[in-house]
Amino acid sequence: MLSHDSIWRAIDALAERHRLSPSGLARRAGLDPTSFNRSKRKSADGRDRWPSTESISKVLDATGATVEQFMALLQPGSGAMFPGRTPGIPLLGFAQAGAGGYFDDGGFPAGQGWDQIDFPVAEENRAGVYALEVQGDSMLPLYRDGDILIVDPSAQVRRGDRVVVKTQAGEVMAKVLARLTPRGIDLLSLNPEHPNRSFEMKDVEWIARILWASQ
Secondary structure, X not given: OOOHHHHHHHHHHHHHHOOOOHXXXXXXXXXXXXXXXXXXXXXXXXXXXXXXXXXXXXXXHHHOOOHHHHHHOOOOOOHHHOOOOOXXXXXXXXXXXXXXXXXXXXXXXXXXXXXXXXXXXXXXXXXXXXXXXXXXXXXXXXOOOOOEEEEEOOOOOOOOOEEEEEEOOOOEEEEEEEEEOOOEEEEEEOOOOOXXXXXXXXXXXXXXEEEEEOO
């Protein structure tokens, strides 16, 4: 039987199979990028909000998935319906992260060119999570060249969190969040040889929390 949760789970899984966030999948299908956001899955009064059949049809057309494959995704553990794709999360090098096309407006993975890395996280918590590979020594002594940072752009950030920030100018950096206000952010450098940074929020494209790092 179809359920509200299973339909949205299938949409999230389809996005993941194509290395997209839900908003990236909506964008690829020609829909409003916020169509599949979690905030849109409930109405203001708390009632379930279902995706339209037109939206699902556009998603299937955009990804090349069949109705049978989509139906298979209503249940977890259906990766066999998509041969050649293994469970994991998207992976990108820090040097590439500043280029356009890899992220959507919310800082979620989008577009092509991502590699993939295995990471033991439950499927329902995997959507939107991605990995960045440290390149160079600018983050020593905390992160070394080749370390992998697991990043979640949907996680709430607080003072003291280690975060990845991308500026409107295309600069990507890993810092410690010292202060966050509606007007701006202050960031502490992980490497004492590199300066702390401050930005007005209008100059920040996105900020995402670092959940874990290989050490």
